[in-house]
Amino acid sequence: MAANCGVCGKAIVLNGKAAHRNITCEICDDCAAQVSGTSGSNVLLESIDAPVLLMQGNPRQVVTANKKALALFGKKLQEVENHRGGQVFDCVHSFTEAGCGKDVNCEGCKIKGAIVDTFITANPHHGVSTELSIKKANGTKTCVVQVSTEKLGDFALVRVERYDAEA
Numbered sequence: 001m002a003a004n005c006g007v008c009g010k011a012i013v014l015n016g017k018a019a020h021r022n023i024t025c026e027i028c029d030d031c032a033a034q035v036s037g038t039s040g041s042n043v044l045l046e047s048i049d050a051p052v053l054l055m056q057g058n059p060r061q062v063v064t065a066n067k068k069a070l071a072l073f074g075k076k077l078q079e080v081e082n083h084r085g086g087q088v089f090d091c092v093h094s095f096t097e098a099g100c101g102k103d104v105n106c107e108g109c110k111i112k113g114a115i116v117d118t119f120i121t122a123n124p125h126h127g128v129s130t131e132l133s134i135k136k137a138n139g140t141k142t143c144v145v146q147v148s149t150e151k152l153g154d155f156a157l158v159r160v161e162r163y164d165a166e167a
């Protein structure tokens, strides 16, 4: 099946790398290779039809996000850029003294585990879900959060597939 790149419009040539591309499967290798922490990545992120965060590895924090992600979290870009993932999700443990990923409660966090593993092994993770305690204006709510991850150059993409209160 032929598909065209969502960024440059060229036909996408399927190759071995495609197996590691579960989020950017509609973006060609050339465009995917150009991802960076600069605004040039916006076209790429906006071409993805889901909320996505672009993360850097060290320190592990969000570099930028697309409009769908900002809408999902109800935040402005400045409230997301250079923040830890948990702060973007409003996870209660990201507001502790140790901070997101370092608090004792973060040890078993599956979202953190998937992102860390993607940075270390470059392997993608599909549909990793967990329950997080989310700080809301009217108190703390347990929310189901589900993400997929993919290594993209020096960065990792995190696609948010669920972020909602437990039924």
Ligand SMILES: [Zn+2]
Pocket (backbone or CB within 6 Å): 005, 006, 007, 008, 009, 010, 027, 028, 029, 030, 031, 032
């Ligand atoms: Zn392209």
